[in-house]
Amino acid sequence: MPDAAHSGEIPREWLDEFEAAARRPVATRWNYGLVKTYKPVLDDAEYRSFESMEEYRQWCEANLPEWLGYGRV
Amino acid sequence: MAGFEYRQAEEIRNAFAGQGVRYLFLGKSGALLLGYPDTTQDADLYLDRSPENGRAAVLALRQLGFTLDAQQVAEIERCKDFVQLKNGPFDVDLVFAPDGIEQFEDAWRRHIDVEGFPVCHPDDIINSKRAANRQKDRESLPRLEAFRDYWLKQRATEEDA
Numbered sequence: 176m177p178d179a180a181h182s183g184e185i186p187r188e189w190l191d192e193f194e195a196a197a198r199r200p201v202a203t204r205w206n207y208g209l210v211k212t213y214k215p216v217l218d219d220a221e222y223r224s225f226e227s228m229e230e231y232r233q234w235c236e237a238n239l240p241e242w243l244g245y246g247r248v
Numbered sequence: 249m250a251g252f253e254y255r256q257a258e259e260i261r262n263a264f265a266g267q268g269v270r271y272l273f274l275g276k277s278g279a280l281l282l283g284y285p286d287t288t289q290d291a292d293l294y295l296d297r298s299p300e301n302g303r304a305a306v307l308a309l310r311q312l313g314f315t316l317d318a319q320q321v322a323e324i325e326r327c328k329d330f331v332q333l334k335n336g337p338f339d340v341d342l343v344f345a346p347d348g349i350e351q352f353e354d355a356w357r358r359h360i361d362v363e364g365f366p367v368c369h370p371d372d373i374i375n376s377k378r379a380a381n382r383q384k385d386r387e388s389l390p391r392l393e394a395f396r397d398y399w400l401k402q403r404a405t406e407e408d409a
Contacts, residue, residue, distance in 0.1 A: 185397060193285065193394075195285070196283050196284065196285035197402065201254070201281060204281065204285075205253075205254040206254050207285075207287075208276070208277075208286060209257075209288060209289070210287045211339075218334065220332075220334070222332065223332040224320070224330065225331075227330075227345070228329055228330055228347050228380075230329075231330045232382075244384030245382055246383055
């Protein structure tokens, strides 16, 4: 896997992926990219709303499993 | 689970355009439209904050098949900062005040049109994710930044041609 820090030169593996994606029609990019998998808690309500992004972030940190990655670093 | 197909993205585009909604695709769904190869679950839509725009968005969402009760309508019309909708044919997040982007007008000025989809510039997508500072966003930033560099280079090449 390429080095996590992006230092300027694009790793070959990523460049190949970008070039392959660039050749795909927009519809194909979308259909490949939108993948629905169940996210516990997050997908358990049909509607949520928050007065601020901070409120939303705090809700995520308080309610979502840590492995979903919604907690702030 | 039902997917979120391109024709449905087109329905968003057409319904929002029909109602005159001012919005931009943000997040990974925006990046996907620009050509970034990755996956996501829903569309993140950045909406201009105004009562008129909120009302137009409600009309468009109902047209798309979202079931909205009176309270939900009121919250969208008053542009509550963040609204998660999973009560329709696909999942959509409405973001009226994204982290890392000061003004909708600034993002609009920089936006990219992709087959009629108004998409945030990659820099705005990156700034938004950087400002959110979530674990999952931090992990994806290096690759997204690399894509931004690739995308800029491709654009420059196309413009010179």
